[in-house]
Amino acid sequence: MSQTRHLVLLGINHTTAPIEVRERIAISSERLADATRTLLHQPGIREGLILSTCNRVEFLTLQENSGSNHGADLLRFLHEYFAVPPQTLLPHLYEFREREAIRHLFRVASSLDSMVVGEPQILGQVKESYTVAREVGAITGSLDALLQRAFTVAKKVRSETQIGSSSVSIASVAVNLALKIFGSLQGKTIMLVGAGKMSELAARHLIQHGASNILVANRTFSRAQSLAEKFNGPGVRTEAFSFDTLYAEAPRADIVITSTGAPQKIFGRSHGQHFLHQRRNRPMFFIDIAVPRDVDPGMNDVEGCFVYDIDDLQQVATANLADRSREAQAAETIVSREVEKYHERLQVRDAAPAIVALQQNAEAIREAELKRMQSKLATLSAEQLAAVESLTRSLTAKLLHPQMVALRQAARDPSNTETKE
Amino acid sequence: MSLFWLKVAVLLYGIAALAVLPAALYDRPRWRHIAIPATIAALLFHFVSFAETLNAAHHRLPVDTHETLSLLGLILALAFLLVYWRYRTVSLGVFILPICFLLGLVPAFRPGQESTPFPQFHTGWIFLHIALLLAAYAALLFSLLASVLYLIQERSLKSKHNTPKASWLPPLETTDQIALKSLLFGLPCMTAGLLIGSLIAQQTIGPSYFLDPKVLLSFALWLAYVGMIFIRRHSGLRGRRAVYLSGFVFLVVLAVWAANQFSAVHRFAAP
Numbered sequence: 001m002s003q004t005r006h007l008v009l010l011g012i013n014h015t016t017a018p019i020e021v022r023e024r025i026a027i028s029s030e031r032l033a034d035a036t037r038t039l040l041h042q043p044g045i046r047e048g049l050i051l052s053t054c055n056r057v058e059f060l061t062l063q064e065n066s067g068s069n070h071g072a073d074l075l076r077f078l079h080e081y082f083a084v085p086p087q088t089l090l091p092h093l094y095e096f097r098e099r100e101a102i103r104h105l106f107r108v109a110s111s112l113d114s115m116v117v118g119e120p121q122i123l124g125q126v127k128e129s130y131t132v133a134r135e136v137g138a139i140t141g142s143l144d145a146l147l148q149r150a151f152t153v154a155k156k157v158r159s160e161t162q163i164g165s166s167s168v169s170i171a172s173v174a175v176n177l178a179l180k181i182f183g184s185l186q187g188k189t190i191m192l193v194g195a196g197k198m199s200e201l202a203a204r205h206l207i208q209h210g211a212s213n214i215l216v217a218n219r220t221f222s223r224a225q226s227l228a229e230k231f232n233g234p235g236v237r238t239e240a241f242s243f244d245t246l247y248a249e250a251p252r253a254d255i256v257i258t259s260t261g262a263p264q265k266i267f268g269r270s271h272g273q274h275f276l277h278q279r280r281n282r283p284m285f286f287i288d289i290a291v292p293r294d295v296d297p298g299m300n301d302v303e304g305c306f307v308y309d310i311d312d313l314q315q316v317a318t319a320n321l322a323d324r325s326r327e328a329q330a331a332e333t334i335v336s337r338e339v340e341k342y343h344e345r346l347q348v349r350d351a352a353p354a355i356v357a358l359q360q361n362a363e364a365i366r367e368a369e370l371k372r373m374q375s376k377l378a379t380l381s382a383e384q385l386a387a388v389e390s391l392t393r394s395l396t397a398k399l400l401h402p403q404m405v406a407l408r409q410a411a412r413d414p415s416n417t418e419t420k421e
Numbered sequence: 422m423s424l425f426w427l428k429v430a431v432l433l434y435g436i437a438a439l440a441v442l443p444a445a446l447y448d449r450p451r452w453r454h455i456a457i458p459a460t461i462a463a464l465l466f467h468f469v470s471f472a473e474t475l476n477a478a479h480h481r482l483p484v485d486t487h488e489t490l491s492l493l494g495l496i497l498a499l500a501f502l503l504v505y506w507r508y509r510t511v512s513l514g515v516f517i518l519p520i521c522f523l524l525g526l527v528p529a530f531r532p533g534q535e536s537t538p539f540p541q542f543h544t545g546w547i548f549l550h551i552a553l554l555l556a557a558y559a560a561l562l563f564s565l566l567a568s569v570l571y572l573i574q575e576r577s578l579k580s581k582h583n584t585p586k587a588s589w590l591p592p593l594e595t596t597d598q599i600a601l602k603s604l605l606f607g608l609p610c611m612t613a614g615l616l617i618g619s620l621i622a623q624q625t626i627g628p629s630y631f632l633d634p635k636v637l638l639s640f641a642l643w644l645a646y647v648g649m650i651f652i653r654r655h656s657g658l659r660g661r662r663a664v665y666l667s668g669f670v671f672l673v674v675l676a677v678w679a680a681n682q683f684s685a686v687h688r689f690a691a692p
Contacts, residue, residue, distance in 0.1 A: 159450070159451075162447075162448070165448065177578065179592060180574070180578060180592050180593070181578065181592060181593050181594065182592060182593070182594050183591070183592035183593075183594040183595045184594075279657070280655075280656065280657035281656065281657035281658065281659050282657060283593055283594075283659075300579055301579075303575075303659070303660050303661065303662075304659065304660065306578050306579065308581065312581045315581070316581070
């Protein structure tokens, strides 16, 4: 009995399930190998991969032909492994098969299915899952080829579209703007005025990009000190001071992030002029996250001072997001084209056993016929025998050619399931 | 044969000038892989053509406007590649490569016929005089273009409309570095070029060469050049005022160039 393999993908993501459901079947990286191994031991599953991120948990499997419902098999695995009742998961689950499963995988790897379309982390996460699956022997043949193709498609989407080129979070917009001003943030000095989650996050992003000097100013020196300690790390120099020395220290900073709760502006236009003079016109970037604002917007008119408040940053992020959506359309076209190409290749490959069987059968008949005529051919010379051999081979090949072409064409036709059977 | 190589170089400059547009304006790395090799190949063919031209005419200096323009194009292309190698930006190519194309186009299809009657000019020194001054002009052009790019980028960042139109521009600090370092490179070139020229003129024409309008303007240009570097370095002049200053000095360069028409010294006649 011939075995047909089916590609089945079952999962939940941020669009289908709330975090309360996602976290119940989320798998940490430490448990991923064990979970993948368990998945592989389920009946009918030949190859498998588990992708678990904060936004999705997906099970990609290659299952062997059986009368059973492949999705139900996977659901049983989820129930047994995570001890989650099927009725809890069922309303949130999606299931894709064959071509749609390929499409989904390509879209996920290309970051088209991500919460923030175009974010780069997902490809790394898919690769991580792939590495674990390979290590535990859960990926050996067809899934390997499919995942390699998914990586290629993701790279193609990145290189042929601008899907990941613009920043869409406030912190990354701030970093991007700083890079547009300073080129590189290596060795740059950041001053944090006031404390706040978002300003801290922006500062951390800037440090990740090379900023190495952190000045922290606060109304109370002890608060400034405790905040400065948070940034201590290899290659990062921190300094804390109170507001008394704020204006004297500010010209040292290339980037100033403000987030105080002060009702009045802390930095006015004249401060900007003074700082620039002190810095011999080297540019200064003010990121004003405070509401009400800490920096006078008029300072932006001072040559060399760049002032962005929270609305400005949000506006850039929104514009970039719109750009990404436009690029996503181009990316979808690439994915669709690649899905078709891959699926076609799979179908042609599926027809290969039938073609081989046909050729073997014809060869057996040819050899049997030659054997039957052996006594009559005995009088022929070696040269004549070779000619007969060549003639019969050529005839067989020519007779088989139309059938083989028809088989390949039928395999490419997605509506034709009879031929494959 | 030299004209053939120049035509090949011009064609390659044309390809590079077109390829640099998507590479710079739309950040398409594939086009960068066409623009840069095309520029390198163009530069090589241009150099071969230039060397052959000088050898074929048995003189060691570019004697007419066409040959001088061709040499300026060669220096600009070389400078563009150096800037690309150092700062990894092709944005300046949007302006420089079409200029290289145009500077090569005229000599490639309408070669000059002039020749100098003075064999004493056929020395390496006069070639050095011309090449160094052209390098200084090229440096000034780069500085001006970089200052303009700085101004556009600055305006774009201040307007807070982070449109893709401005995203192709290099960061402010990069353009500032290009502008300043170009000037710092150009100053010794201009100083050495003027000194060599003065010594040659002193020997062949005598002290009266100093009254030549082009010579006077050239020294005025040198003073403006030094003044500009001083201001930029000491006050950190950037943005709008830097563009005005570079623009002014560039106008002086054009005046010096135009003064060829009135210069007896540079038309190889006694003043």
